[in-house]
Amino acid sequence: MEGQELAQKLAESGVLQQVTPPLQTALFLGALVLLPAMLVTLTAFTRIIIVLSFTRRAVTAQEIPPTIVLLGLALFMTLFVMGPTLDRIGNEAIVPYLDNKIGGMDAVRLGFVPLRDFMLKQTRKQDLALFLHLGKIGPVSGPEQVPYRALIPAFVISELKTAFIMGFLIYLPFLMVDLVISSILTAMGMVMMPPVLISAPVKILLFVVVDGWHILARMLAGSFF
Numbered sequence: 001m002e003g004q005e006l007a008q009k010l011a012e013s014g015v016l017q018q019v020t021p022p023l024q025t026a027l028f029l030g031a032l033v034l035l036p037a038m039l040v041t042l043t044a045f046t047r048i049i050i051v052l053s054f055t056r057r058a059v060t061a062q063e064i065p066p067t068i069v070l071l072g073l074a075l076f077m078t079l080f081v082m083g084p085t086l087d088r089i090g091n092e093a094i095v096p097y098l099d100n101k102i103g104g105m106d107a108v109r110l111g112f113v114p115l116r117d118f119m120l121k122q123t124r125k126q127d128l129a130l131f132l133h134l135g136k137i138g139p140v141s142g143p144e145q146v147p148y149r150a151l152i153p154a155f156v157i158s159e160l161k162t163a164f165i166m167g168f169l170i171y172l173p174f175l176m177v178d179l180v181i182s183s184i185l186t187a188m189g190m191v192m193m194p195p196v197l198i199s200a201p202v203k204i205l206l207f208v209v210v211d212g213w214h215i216l217a218r219m220l221a222g223s224f225f
Contacts, residue, residue, distance in 0.1 A: 039078075041152060041155075041156050042115055042119065042152065042155070043078050043081075043082050043118075044077075044078050044081040044082060044122075044159075044224055045074055045075070045078040046156065046159045046160065046163065047159045047162055047163045047166075047220070047223070048074045048077050048078055048081075048220055049070065049071065049074040050160070050163035050164070050167065051163050051166050051167055051170070051216070051220055052070045052073065052074055052216075053070065053167075054163075054166070054167030054170055054171065055167075055170055055212075055216060056070065057171075058167075058170050058171045058174040058175075058203075059174065059200075059203050059204055059207050059212075060174075060196060060199065060200040060203055060204075061200075061204065077217070077220060077221065080221065081220075081221060081224045081225075082118070085114045085115060085117075085118045088113075088114035089111045089114050089115070092110050092111070092113065092114065093107045093108070093110040093111035094107065094111070096110075112148075116144075116146075116148075116151065119151055119152070119155040120146070120151065122155060122158060122159065122162075122224065123151065123154050123155045123158045124154075124158045124161070127154040127155075127157050127158045127161075128146065128150065128151065128154040130154065131149075131150035131151075131153055131154045132146075132150050135147075135149065135150050137150055162223065166219070166220075166223070170216075173206075174203050174206075177199050177202055177203050177206065178195060178196075178199050178203075181195045181198045181199040181202065182195040182199075185198065
């Protein structure tokens with residue numbers, strides 16, 4: 001049974017209303033454990049952090065920027081990209097719940113609708129069809145009928161594929177720099193000198209001259225809109 005259908009049945013049955021407040025608090029705190037996994041798998045975070053990691057490796061700056069800086073940048077870029085989705089969640093689920101217009105389970109069900117729309121927009125059809133086939137899920141009449149157990153893994157592998165394609169395109173110009181530097185050193189007879197000693201500062205200079213962070217941020221944000 002799908003989580004959305006289960007939530008609706010529980011809300012209709014009134015089971016959760018019979019749970020004592022301390023147990024409700026315990027369940028809420030337990031659900032918070034899932035937040036990191038949800039941040040990574042249900043948002044734009046996966047694609048952004050992988051592309052940023054590819055960029056750091058391509059520039060041959062293994063620890064610069066530090067990992068904590070990349071994670072922070074990825075987090076805030078995720079909040080930027082997910083802004084319209086988060087606004088919908090707030091307007092359609094959180095605000096009505098705080099105004100006591102809907103119950104908790106209804107808020108959860110309505111809150112997942114914008115998130116589902118975002119994931120469906122970013123998921124490749126062949127990836128979604130793969131999990132629908134593997135799960136032996138019959139033909140669906142519309143996007144709202146796609147079960148989460150097929151949508152979420154399809155969305156994740158779509159994000160991984162997109163991130164690796166973008167990472168490959170980022171690597172190409174820096175690979176050309178390595179090849180040129182290596183050829184020059186070989187032609188000069190300096191075969192004992194590691195090419196990375198020369199290519200690393202050249203790649204950093206190239207990245208700065210072309211305003212690489214600006215281009216990277218524009219490319220990442222634009223890939224979601």
